[in-house]
Amino acid sequence: xxxxxxxxxxxxxxxxxxxxxxxxxxxxxxxxxxxxxxxxxxxxxxxxxxxxxxxxxxxxxxxxxxxxxxxxxxxxxxxxxxxxxxxxxxxxxxxxxxxxxxxxxxxxxxxxxxxxxxxxxxxxxxxxxxxxxxxxxxxxxxxxxxxxxxxxxxxxxxxxxxxxxxxxxxxxxxxxxxxxxxxxxxxxxxxxxxxxxxxxxxxxxxxxxxxxxxxxxxxxxxxxxxxxxxxxxxxxxxxxxxxxxxxxxxxxxxxxxxxxxxxxxxxxxxxxxxxxxxxxxxxxxxxxxxxxxxxxxxxxxxxxxxxxxxxxxxxxxxxxxxxxxxxxxxxxxxxxxxxxx
Amino acid sequence: xxxxxxxxxxxxxxxxxxxxxxxxxxxxxxxxxxxxxxxxxxxxxxxxxxxxxxxxxxxxxxxxxxxxxxxxxxxxxxxxxxxxxxxxxxxxxxxxxxxxxxxxxxxxxxxxxxxxxxxxxxxxxxxxxxxxxxxxxxxxxxxxxxxxxxxxxxxxxxxxxxxxxxxxxxxxxxxxxxxxxxxxxxxxxxxxxxxxxxxxxxxxxxxxxxxxxxxxxxxxxxxxxxxxxxxxxxxxxxxxxxxxxxxxxxxxxxxxxxxxxxxxxxxxxxxxxxxxxxxxxxxxxxxxxxxxxxxxxxxxxxxxxxxxxxxxxxxxxxxxxxxxxxxxxxxxxxxxxxxxxxxxxxxxxxxxx
Numbered sequence: 001x002x003x004x005x006x007x008x009x010x011x012x013x014x015x016x017x018x019x020x021x022x023x024x025x026x027x028x029x030x031x032x033x034x035x036x037x038x039x040x041x042x043x044x045x046x047x048x049x050x051x052x053x054x055x056x057x058x059x060x061x062x063x064x065x066x067x068x069x070x071x072x073x074x075x076x077x078x079x080x081x082x083x084x085x086x087x088x089x090x091x092x093x094x095x096x097x098x099x100x101x102x103x104x105x106x107x108x109x110x111x112x113x114x115x116x117x118x119x120x121x122x123x124x125x126x127x128x129x130x131x132x133x134x135x136x137x138x139x140x141x142x143x144x145x146x147x148x149x150x151x152x153x154x155x156x157x158x159x160x161x162x163x164x165x166x167x168x169x170x171x172x173x174x175x176x177x178x179x180x181x182x183x184x185x186x187x188x189x190x191x192x193x194x195x196x197x198x199x200x201x202x203x204x205x206x207x208x209x210x211x212x213x214x215x216x217x218x219x220x221x222x223x224x225x226x227x228x229x230x231x232x233x234x235x236x237x238x239x240x241x242x243x244x245x246x247x248x249x250x251x252x253x254x255x256x257x258x259x260x261x262x263x264x265x266x267x268x269x270x271x272x273x274x275x276x277x278x279x280x281x282x283x284x285x286x287x288x289x290x291x292x293x294x295x296x297x298x299x300x301x302x303x304x305x306x307x308x309x310x311x312x313x314x315x316x317x318x319x320x321x322x323x324x325x326x327x328x329x330x331x332x333x334x335x336x337x338x339x340x341x
Numbered sequence: 342x343x344x345x346x347x348x349x350x351x352x353x354x355x356x357x358x359x360x361x362x363x364x365x366x367x368x369x370x371x372x373x374x375x376x377x378x379x380x381x382x383x384x385x386x387x388x389x390x391x392x393x394x395x396x397x398x399x400x401x402x403x404x405x406x407x408x409x410x411x412x413x414x415x416x417x418x419x420x421x422x423x424x425x426x427x428x429x430x431x432x433x434x435x436x437x438x439x440x441x442x443x444x445x446x447x448x449x450x451x452x453x454x455x456x457x458x459x460x461x462x463x464x465x466x467x468x469x470x471x472x473x474x475x476x477x478x479x480x481x482x483x484x485x486x487x488x489x490x491x492x493x494x495x496x497x498x499x500x501x502x503x504x505x506x507x508x509x510x511x512x513x514x515x516x517x518x519x520x521x522x523x524x525x526x527x528x529x530x531x532x533x534x535x536x537x538x539x540x541x542x543x544x545x546x547x548x549x550x551x552x553x554x555x556x557x558x559x560x561x562x563x564x565x566x567x568x569x570x571x572x573x574x575x576x577x578x579x580x581x582x583x584x585x586x587x588x589x590x591x592x593x594x595x596x597x598x599x600x601x602x603x604x605x606x607x608x609x610x611x612x613x614x615x616x617x618x619x620x621x622x623x624x625x626x627x628x629x630x631x632x633x634x635x636x637x638x639x640x641x642x643x644x645x646x647x648x649x650x651x652x653x654x655x656x657x658x659x660x661x662x663x664x665x666x667x668x669x670x671x672x673x674x675x676x677x678x679x680x681x682x683x684x685x686x687x688x689x690x691x692x693x694x
Contacts, residue, residue: 097513102516102520160513160516161449161451161452161456161512161513161516162451164456164516164519165451165453165455165456165625168455168456168460168621169621169622169677169680169681172546172621172673172674172677173674173677173678175542175545175546175674176546176670176671176674176677176678178542179539179542179543179546179670179671179674182535182539185535185538185539185542186535189530189531189538190531192527193524193527193528193530193531268520268524269520315532317528318527318528318531320524320527321524321525321527321528321531323524324520324521324523324524325521325524325525327520328517328518328520328521328524329517329521331513331516331517331520332500332513332514332517332518335501335510335513335514335516335517336500336501336510336514
């Protein structure tokens with residue numbers, strides 16, 4: 001894909017990539033600060049720092065601690081999770097179009113959550129995440145199976161198409177459930193758009209363990225992913241037990257994507273864009289691609305979330321909508337440049 | 342006008358009119374006949390069902406304008422139920438034809454009008470009208486939706502053009518643009534009044550609820566113009582489905598044939614979406630079922646697909662009206678629920694084959 005830039009950059013060595021990560025982390029920290037400062041009540045940065053740690057009960061510290069901090073943390077974690085999940089899926093399927101949003105994994109998680117809200121009334125928040133994980137897993141398995149159907153071998157395009165079909169199916173089922181009950185519709189429609197508004201610490205704390213576990217588990221996976229991304233035969237030739245690695249990787253994707261959907265609703269395109277940028281910057285070694293994808297994903301979502309708050313003030317745009325408006329043109333660009341004939 | 346010339350195998354019956362000719366599959370004719378009978382039977386049953394039940398004989402009499410001894414029958418049958426049921430039939434046929442053409446062109450079993458962005462474009466236009474200007478709606482809605490669908494298709498074609506419009510690039514650009522339209526629709530839904538949003542969702546999931554003869558007339562005219570070129574394209578489709586190289590070798594002007602077939606398929610689906618909203622999976626499932634019944638030759642596949650699509654929507658509408666009566670499920674949701682397991686079955690069959 002970006003082979004020319006990749007070979008040039010590989011010579012530059014480890015130091016440069018570390019430097020890149022450090023710069024990225026610094027930028028993310030700045031964005032984190034901005035995310036805390038910007039909103040319907042602007043808070044200057046010095047006051048942000050004070051308000052975060054003071055327990056004086058002032059309006060500023062209240063807003064910061066109960067509203068803005070969980071929201072900014074959610075943005076970072078959701079973005080990082082989706083970025084890494086996308087990178088893993090792209091390596092696993094050797095498909096540059098793979099990502100939790102496009103392949104319907106997010107839609108599957110959304111469907112099960114809406115079904116849970118409808119059937120159980122208002123389920124405890126802890127179960128949200130479990131239902132999301134279940135939906136993500138089933139949808140992921142389905143789309144992979146569908147992508148291999150039909151004449152000819154599995155191709156990137158076929159998988160993307162299978163994802164689109166599956167997504168339209170899952171979305172129409174979600175719509176069906178929402179039509180059955182207006183109260184459910186009213187309470188979850190903002191969530192189904194993908195949003196970080198109103199996420200409090202409690203919800204964050206419930207969903208975070210899944211994503212953090214997924215991120216941790218992805219670390220030992222990185223080296224195997226590099227081998228896998230070169231093809232099944234190469235991976236096997238290098239002594240890899242591809243079947244086990246794939247299963248493990250799929251589990252990690254479910255944890256990451258399911259957790260992210262449970263917290264923020266289905267946010268598309270982060271998982272598509274972040275890994276591409278990561279490979280462009282860090283090359284083909286997934287030990288570098290994964291942390292870069294996590295950082296870039298986090299940056300994307302936090303920027304998108306700030307934009308969502310600022311764009312149409314005082315209205316809030318769901319961050320999922322912002323991400324789609326940024327990400328879909330990128331997808332079209334990829335599609336155009338991939339299909340040459 | 343017609344002259345039957347049977348070839349050695351006798352599998353085809355050829356109609357000729359001047360320089361035009363049309364092959365009719367001997368195998369397809371009984372299948373088409375059975376489907377037609379099923380369609381008529383289902384229609385009669387479906388018209389009789391509802392809060393106000395009417396016996397099948399009275400349904401037929403009322404439809405033909407004969408006296409049934411109950412003045413309500415004529416009103417219920419001819420003004421309330423027949424329009425929506427006839428419309429469901431037409432929508433099913435249009436979507437199935439469109440799907441059959443798109444699957445033939447792309448060689449992909451999962452291609453359907455919905456993934457070309459038509460549904461999403463039409464959906465965005467319709468939801469914008471329903472939520473931003475709820476007062477104006479009504480008669481304007483199909484036209485706005487039609488414009489939205491065609492505009493989306495045009496944009497996709499332009500964006501996918503790169504010295505020729507490879508089918509797969511069309512599909513991918515369609516997915517991308519579809520995502521943009523969907524996210525804008527979501528945006529409108531999030532901020533709309535919940536009542537209007539519910540109306541919009543019903544439209545988005547495809548429904549023939551409350552449709553009148555006006556809608557039927559609109560779609561029927563649309564199809565009258567567009568169905569003949571699709572049927573005449575059967576031979577080109579046979580050749581195109583062998584792949585570009587083979588098609589060129591056989592003297593087919595690939596880009597021209599593909600481009601014009603796509604235009605017709607998109608226009609057909611847009612018409613259906615305009616009157617009934619985005620009905621999922623009908624365009625995907627019907628051609629597969631038809632292929633299993635009569636094989637891959639498009640002369641037989643196209644008409645049988647259309648009939649099967651019509652039957653599918655008729656049944657889906659009947660189920661949607663009766664299964665949770667007195668509430669109704671939008672027909673598009675029923676087709677989705679029927680379509681998905683079929684898709685899985687298809688998948689399972691191909692894996693084990």
